[in-house]
Amino acid sequence: MDDIINEIWCICEETFWGIPGHGYMMKRQDPLPDISDQIIELFSAETAALLAWNYYLLKTKLDGISIMVSERIQHEVKRRILDPYLQRNDFWWMGFNQEKMLNNWNSWCNSNCLAAFLLLEDDPNRREAAVVKAMRSLDMYLHRLPSDGGCEEGPKYWMYAGGTIFDSLELLHGVSGGKIDVFQEPLIRHIGCYIYKAFIDDSYFVNFADSQAQVHIPAELTYRYGRRIGDSRLCELGARVQRMKREEGTRLEFSSMFRLLPALFNYTEVEQYSGKSPYIRDAWFDSIQIMVAREQEGSSKGLFLAAKGGHNGESHNHNDIGQFIVYCNGSPMIIDPGIMTYTSKSFFSERYTLWTMQSGYHNLPIVNGVQQQDGRQFRADEVEYTLNDKVTSLSMNIAGAYPEFAGIRSWIRSVYRDLSPNIKISDNFLLNQVTDDITQILITPHPPQTQENGNIILQDKNHNRVKIQYDSEMYAYSVEKILLEDEIMREIWGDTLYRMKLTAIIPAAQGECVIRISR
Template sequence: MLTRFDALNVETALRGAFFDAPFPPADDRAAWDLLATTVGTQETAAWIAAAERAAGEPVPPLPATLYLEYRRIGRREGYQVPYRLRRRRLAELAVGECLEGQGRFLDPILDLAWAVCEESAWAFPAHQGDLDDPDHPILDLGAAMTALALAELDHILGAQLDPALGKRIRREVDRRCLTPYLTRHDNQWMYSVPGHMVNNWCGVCNGGVVGSAIYLEQDPARLAEIVARAARSLDDYLGSFDVDGGSTEGPSIWAYGFGYCTILADLLERRTDGKVSLFDEPVIRETAQFPLRTLLYRGTYVNFSDALREGGQTAAHLAYLSRRLDIPDLMRLARASDASDVGRQELPWALRRLFWTVADEPAGEFAPARHDWFRGMAWMIARRDPADPDALVLAAKGGHNAENHNQNDVGSLLVDLGGEPLVAELGRPRFTSATFGAGRYEILANSSLGHSVPIPNGRAQPAGEAYHAEVVEHAALPEEDRLVLELRDAYPPEADLASLCRTVALHRDSPRGWVEILDRARFAGGPGRLETQLVTFADVHVTPGAVLLSGETARLRVEYPEAIAVEVLEDRGVELSAGPMDVRRVRFAAPEGVEAAIRLRLVPA
């Protein structure tokens, strides 16, 4: 329990320690010149070129009317794109200046940092809605990340910038973040309460706010109060993970929240000489392995809920965890992770890209296990042969419909072949004002009608923790991985279910393996209609007894019994995070009856 770190114990640790900062200030030219040599000429030149481009651009404007777009038309991008561009350019300029050390980027850095301090709100429009109330600043993801970025900018370059900037940074971080953090109790992201479990916000906001305080707060007693409050909050955050370390938010959102939690854990150890350590918690080691256990293929991950399928993992984060927790496979995964973009979004990750380096050892590529199982959230990932890039992968979930970043997807599954999602999770929809509002489950990606689940009597799954699956059986065998779920309680009373049992299995008894889906329904009040749906981005060709799903290179044949009727629904331009996508939903319908069954056999073609 992190609550053992009360304010008195933390203050004692703070007063007896010296802050061993993770990066040297830019005027330590010996350290930065050595780093430039270590990262190499190409990497150094790329950062300096990025700084040159950023220096030649004006500060992106952020007018009030742009902020109000979210409230008026539900659009996030209008404000958030230039907002994030400011911070990305600040990171490029700061790193470029530190690596080059000639002073030519200092004025553009001053202009950008001052402009960020001048912003009326650091909170995203989606989290505030109205224009800023200076007497009640909203402490959200954007505010927390901005606070840490400015604090680390002040640490590395404050001595070379106008002294007024350092004073301004301290004033704004305290007004917008530290004082609200200590004095207000309206931040719902801080603690779990009945009916609400904390999520990635808890990791990001604590990481940003408390991380900035470690740099900027000079009063040990006040800093101790901040850290003690974070310890209580992070207890709830770590408690949100599955007993096996999983997160229902998915690997990409895990990387965001746990990434900032890792930054804070490192800063706390450095500020207290290791006396305050989050890494002593057993769940840390378990959850650090979450991306290892949810990998589908190189760079792609299980994307249940609002998670992204591709990317999302920061190589520097994985490399740090590998070293700190002695998990060699995380370094192997870090080498395979795309480091070209993620690390350059905000200054904290840009710096850690340089200092939390990816090593060439241990040798070899990471290969996941044949089978992974998360007991608490009922996720099963089964792989025909992890060493074969063309092999089948099946992922299926139970759970309930009030999970973090919830989609109504109890019983959903995905099937990959050759690195392609032939039975797909739509994943994260485009975020608008409807995404987290009353219309959330009218969005196809969030509705059970946008997932590969049964549809009894035409009914969709409702939202709420009461709508859940019961794990009947889970088996991991050499020849077969199997998950059996009772889904009756995932549907409303109008579905008229006495039972709805779903069996999903990956079989290894053939050279390329095959996937079985068996849905069996028993209706309570008389004959009913059972349909089962598969969601895909692939081309669909229906023939008697089989449906062919054709991706770019891989093909999957879905075999079905003669009595089953097949219908294909086309959804054009579905708004997903990656842009508009055409989606096809293949529905298999059994003859009406008091009992009904649909058995599908998915075979590589």
């Protein structure tokens, strides 16, 4: 208990429970936190919930040593979180002031503030007011989410967006004795289904936006979400993760007690569950314009394809309109590099100085030396998704994702997976003037092996392989190494990525570039 008390006391002595990067929320901008301006951000809310759980679970033992510990928890959480939560409506994440954007902050902060009130607040009127305010704020977020449940922030953030929506709903369901129950609402169901529709294999997910390719989702929460909405695929995904990771699956990033305790108590139930396979053959999210297609229903065997349209003003955006990825037997072949460790450059004005955010480091064309630009106005047009017995395809005009000085009148990118089963990437373009400054980029974690007549082989250490074919009379091949220094990137991809370039040989103002991918 001494170590626990020491830790609690040290936390209570901290001036600010948030991180420096969130100091922008304070009215007076200064390198040091303003103690007169108690803001609620992600990690101050997390800290409050953690202390509240310690109070709830350990109060008797803490009081047996010193009553000051429990009193200090109550005092600090009240002045830093509970009072500001009830008194203020100006925190952008609450959604009460017609904010341009709401994201995972809403449900993440609300779920932790709600837990702190329910565990720590003695006044029933204040507790009720907090519950009502949390529901109003969550509604602001839910009303902005697309009806198909698509998470534009990517699968990593599903844990903190959809996952903390579920945390909030579980708290409300529990405190109301089951009377607050919205788990059968279509939107809540679709938010849960998103994560298995973005699932590839093992720990790999479709990692558009700020997400690593490998995402360690909370197994028990995923299972419990599936159980609440009656979706056996979601339950099975959670159970598979737990069977694969065993006890390691309970060690979660930013994990609250509200997730850890069920993970321990339900461990055996989750591990023994057997449900419907989460490997679905096709999925389409119209709201975020993401297509997913695999070769076989119920299996990771064969080729897997995902592609996206959308716009370049999304939450946690990368400039990646027209991006696609290809896996073979669950192994990454043509990839989205993902994100590096967050720094001060990861947000605000310097974000797009980072190479991982730039279209030139995605599987996209560079035209006249110009890459895509950030902003909601830079978007895909003429988007068309097709699914039938012969083909799954996504077609779009990505010209609008580039600034005017790129000189692109039209650039129709079409991504196909047919029954052969092969993948075809077809780019039909029309430019303002003749140029040979056109380069197609492909990113892979494997050293490319070139063959004659426009063939490239990619192969992993387990001999999973794909063949890439292109017109070698029209495009010249080259490759450069991207040496990875970032720890997060190295954990997933090793020390090197390979940036393949197909550069136009013959000047043209219009034409077609076709890339075929097969096993």
